[in-house]
Every structure is written in structure tokens, then in C-alpha cells.
Amino acid sequence: MRILIVDKDSATVNFLQFELKKAGFEVSAASGGKEGMILAWRDRPHAIIIDPTFTDMPVAEFVQKLRGDARTSNRILIAFSSLRDPQEIQHTIELGFNQYYTKEGDALPMLLKSLSELSERKVEDQHVTDRPSRPRADMKTKEGRLVVFLSAKGGTGTSSMCANIAASLAQIDKGASIAVVDLVLPMGSIASLVGYEGPLNVVEATRMTISEATPAYFQDAMPKIGAWGFQLLAGSPDPGEANDLDPSRIPVILNSIRQSFDYLFVDIGRSLSRITLPIILVADQVLLVMSTDKAAIDLTLKTIKYLESKGLEREQLYPLINRAVGLEGLSKSETEKTIGMTIPGSFPFIGGNFALANNQHVPIFQKFPGEMEAIAMREMTVEVQTKLKKRVTQPISVSRS
Ligand SMILES: Nc1ncnc2c1ncn2[C@@H]1O[C@H](COP(=O)(O)OP(=O)(O)OP(=O)(O)O)[C@@H](O)[C@H]1O
Ligand SMILES: [Mg+2]
Structure with a gap:
């Protein structure tokens, strides 16, 4: 499973990259929104872990662009951030993230657990694709x-x-x-x-x-x-x-x-x-x-x-x-x-x-x-x-x- 990290803090990037690779994920990283978007559209990672505080573009625009593009509209977006204010956190989630983790304490194990659930799901999906009798594998996105x-x-x-x-x-x-x-x-x-x-x-x-x-x-x-x-x-x-x-x-x-x-x-x-x-x-x-x-x-x-x-x-x-x-x-x-x-x-x-x-x-x-x-x-x-x-x-x- 491919994961992209977008974080301006190189220490976080190094740490996450090390831990995620150890857990068996394929990882790439970008230090800002613009580079992150290019990598997201090129590599189509299954999940993108984002620290929303990057400065080269507003995170709202970043999320909107990913959600508005067919290549990334249904990818898992995970906020990984040091924001503490509950209102700011809520606002960030409402931008369109699937999950939110605060950079502290037990965040890493929770993040890893969630990602491994996702990758299990992916393996299941691949099995489904192998068996044409199972419906839904080729389900078309409708946007009703x-x-x-x-x-x-x-x-x-x-x-x-x-x-x-x-x-x-x-x-x-x-x-x-x-x-x-x-x-x-x-x-x-x-x-x-x-x-x-x-x-x-x-x-x-x-x-x-x-x-x-x-x-x-x-x-x-x-x-x-x-x-x-x-x-x-x-x-x-x-x-x-x-x-x-x-x-x-x-x-x-x-x-x-x-x-x-x-x-x-x-x-x-x-x-x-x-x-x-x-x-x-x-x-x-x-x-x-x-x-x-x-x-x-x-x-x-x-x-x-x-x-x-x-x-x-x-x-x-x-x-x-x-x-x-x-x-x-x-x-x-x-x-x-x-x-x-x-x-x-x-x-x-x-x-x-x-x-x-x-x-x-x-x-x-x-x-x-x-x-x-x-x-x-x-x-x-x-x-x-x-x-x-x-x-x-x-x-x-x-x-x-
Ligand atoms: N055009 C109508 N003529 C007669 N009775 C109606 C009509 N429309 C709805 N009612 C009745 O009005 C009552 C309230 O309807 P409903 O529960 O749909 O309202 P609501 O706006 O969803 O209420 P709430 O604010 O509790 O969610 C129901 O008993 C329903 O049968
Ligand atoms: Mg009602």
C-alpha cells in the first residue's frame, strides 16, 4: 500500500517514513502542498498523511483540489498535526479529512492500526477482483x-x-x-x-x-x-x-x-x-x-x-x-x-x-x-x-x- 506524507517538518517526515516502511508500507514524502499535490496525482497513494500547517498554499485549497480530482477524490486523507485548539481541529476535519491524529502520545500506534486495517481491506478487494462472480468489485462511482x-x-x-x-x-x-x-x-x-x-x-x-x-x-x-x-x-x-x-x-x-x-x-x-x-x-x-x-x-x-x-x-x-x-x-x-x-x-x-x-x-x-x-x-x-x-x-x- 502506498502512502504519501506531506509535512514541512523534516524530523516528522523521517520518523514517519522509518516507522511506516518498517510496517511494510511504500512511502513517499513532500514538504509542502504544491509538491504534495504533484506526487498525489502522479503516484495516487492509497492514503495521504498531512500536517495541515504547511505554508505554500492554504490547506483548504489543497484538500479541495485532491477531493475535486478523479485521481484522488476517494483517497484516505489523514490529518497528523500538532494543533491543540478543539475548534481548529474541528475546522480542519471539516475541510474533508477522513481522520485526525494529534502528534503526541499514542498517535503512532493508532495511525499504524488504521493504516493496516486499510491495507487489509485492499488485499480483500484484490481477492474480490480475482473472482468475477463477486459483485461490486467494479462498482462505478456515481456521485449521485x-x-x-x-x-x-x-x-x-x-x-x-x-x-x-x-x-x-x-x-x-x-x-x-x-x-x-x-x-x-x-x-x-x-x-x-x-x-x-x-x-x-x-x-x-x-x-x-x-x-x-x-x-x-x-x-x-x-x-x-x-x-x-x-x-x-x-x-x-x-x-x-x-x-x-x-x-x-x-x-x-x-x-x-x-x-x-x-x-x-x-x-x-x-x-x-x-x-x-x-x-x-x-x-x-x-x-x-x-x-x-x-x-x-x-x-x-x-x-x-x-x-x-x-x-x-x-x-x-x-x-x-x-x-x-x-x-x-x-x-x-x-x-x-x-x-x-x-x-x-x-x-x-x-x-x-x-x-x-x-x-x-x-x-x-x-x-x-x-x-x-x-x-x-x-x-x-x-x-x-x-x-x-x-x-x-x-x-x-x-x-x-
Ligand atoms: N400536508 C399535510 N397535511 C396534513 N398533515 C400533514 C401534512 N404534512 C405532514 N402532516 C402531518 O404532520 C405531522 C408532522 O410531520 P413530520 O413529522 O413530517 O414533520 P417534521 O417537519 O419532520 O417534524 P419535526 O420537526 O418533528 O422533524 C405528521 O403527523 C404528518 O402526518
Ligand atoms: Mg422530522
Whole structure:
């Protein structure tokens, strides 16, 4: 297995080179970002160990270039750094690293353990390639469309819309593979909505090592949800589990899933945070679900302004009125005036019918075939799909903020 070290400190380079060679790895080294990039693209190392403090280019640009180039987009990037400040560390991870180690104490054994796991995986992969009957070895990277569901206020129907639009899309685009990931904290609700009770969820996924959480793994392991036509990575099952979630792993997991599906739908709910912002900013479409009460619209406007200040483009935004809570409220045109943009999507208030479908764990199109509910959902889905034909994406883990 080939490893590249990028570190301006020659003592670290010598030390790592010695230890890694002793452990059987093929090692090369660069003292700065520019040289590192040339070597990375020429040699395509399996893993790159980077001290992010080099000075000839910003490390954010370095990571972005590696992640944005097909030769290195899926390589393992490991930060090996003497940064101490937790905020700086978090910021560095969010640039798109798979792992982070502080240069001290037991860092070396941990680094070696992680690398040897990776190399075992590689050997396994080679065996797989030898046996043509095994699927996945030649799995093509898809870079599926990323659709994020977000709301500024709770209970507006974000999760219902996410699951149902995904299900309608599965109906419309029959050959497409669709993944739904529930990122709502501290508890997800899509699993109970669709009736999934299995063990795999997003917290479990964050506990997996980099060599386990591969695109092929998610394609195989994420359960297919019968009538819904998509595969699900359920949300955190309870707040206690959510406390265990390692947020730095989320971008890596989403990137892996995105590589093996045509569409990736992510329910973020109201949890606009440092973790979810980078995901929102690189989405092909952000479905902003709102109700028409004054408070919800004011909060939605604030959310739009905030996202735009962070670099979200108008063309990424898809505001959607869902009259989840009742018929009272502003009209569509009043709402459009307040938020300053046209609202392409709307879904009517359907009273207890929505809860009826949800309680039976079936999608709207199946519960009310041919009826107004199913038609409205389909129309909205077709529009979203049309917008999705145009790509606005980048790798998830590169923060633009
Ligand atoms: N258009 C609608 N008409 C009637 N009821 C609806 C409609 N949309 C959603 N509902 C109902 O509103 C409730 C809340 O929906 P949902 O859980 O999808 O909202 P949410 O925005 O995800 O909530 P949370 O903030 O808790 O994540 C559910 O009981 C659902 O059945
Ligand atoms: Mg929800």
C-alpha cells in the first residue's frame, strides 16, 4: 500500500517514513502542498498523511483540489498535526479529512492500526477482483444528486416530504437507486414512518472504520424499504445514542453513500448546525419545507438569508409550502412576497389522511392512488427531478463557509 506524507517538518517526515516502511508500507514524502499535490496525482497513494500547517498554499485549497480530482477524490486523507485548539481541529476535519491524529502520545500506534486495517481491506478487494462472480468489485462511482430537506420550524412535514418525494421519485425514475439518510438529531423519525426496525442507523455508521464504511458497504447494507422504493440509513434511535455520534464522520459517510446511489436524500429537519451547513451548501437542491403561518415564514426568511450569506446560490434553493399544521396562514403569493422568491412547490393540507398513510407506513402514492394527494406529490416530485437534472455539486466534505 502506498502512502504519501506531506509535512514541512523534516524530523516528522523521517520518523514517519522509518516507522511506516518498517510496517511494510511504500512511502513517499513532500514538504509542502504544491509538491504534495504533484506526487498525489502522479503516484495516487492509497492514503495521504498531512500536517495541515504547511505554508505554500492554504490547506483548504489543497484538500479541495485532491477531493475535486478523479485521481484522488476517494483517497484516505489523514490529518497528523500538532494543533491543540478543539475548534481548529474541528475546522480542519471539516475541510474533508477522513481522520485526525494529534502528534503526541499514542498517535503512532493508532495511525499504524488504521493504516493496516486499510491495507487489509485492499488485499480483500484484490481477492474480490480475482473472482468475477463477486459483485461490486467494479462498482462505478456515481456521485449521485444530493437533495437536502430542511425546515426553519418543527413539525412542518419535512420528514414526511423527504420520504414521500423519495418514494414518488422511485416510481417515476424506475431504474434509479435512491438513498435516504435521516440526520435529524437527537432522534430520527423516518424509520418509524416507513416501518423499519432494524439495527443499522447513522450512529452505528459513524462507529465504523474508514475501511468499513465504503460505498459498496452502504449499497449492500442499507435496507431496501418495501413499498417506498428507496434504501434507508435510519436516524439516531434516541437522544442517548445521538450523544455518541461523532459528527466528523458524517461527511465521509454521506460521500460514500453518494458514490453508490443515483440520488441521496438527507433529512436534516431543523438541525442547521456546523455539521449540517457544509452538507446544505453543496446540495444540488435544498428543499426548504415551510408552513404558511407568520412565525414559520419569518424563520424561513432568516434561514434563507443566513444560507445565502454562507454562499448558498438561489438556484440550489427549492422552497416548498406544506400546509402540515392547518389552513390558517398567509396565501402563497403573500408568502412569496415575504421571502422574496417564487415558491415552485406546494402540497395541500390533507387533514388526517397524511397521518393515516404514515401510521400504516405506506407512501401517499400507494395509499391514495389516482387521487389528489398522489397527483400533487407526483407533480412536485417531477419538478424537483427536473431541477436535479442540472448539477450544482461538489464533494460533501469541502466546506465553503
Ligand atoms: N400536508 C399535510 N397535511 C396534513 N398533515 C400533514 C401534512 N404534512 C405532514 N402532516 C402531518 O404532520 C405531522 C408532522 O410531520 P413530520 O413529522 O413530517 O414533520 P417534521 O417537519 O419532520 O417534524 P419535526 O420537526 O418533528 O422533524 C405528521 O403527523 C404528518 O402526518
Ligand atoms: Mg422530522
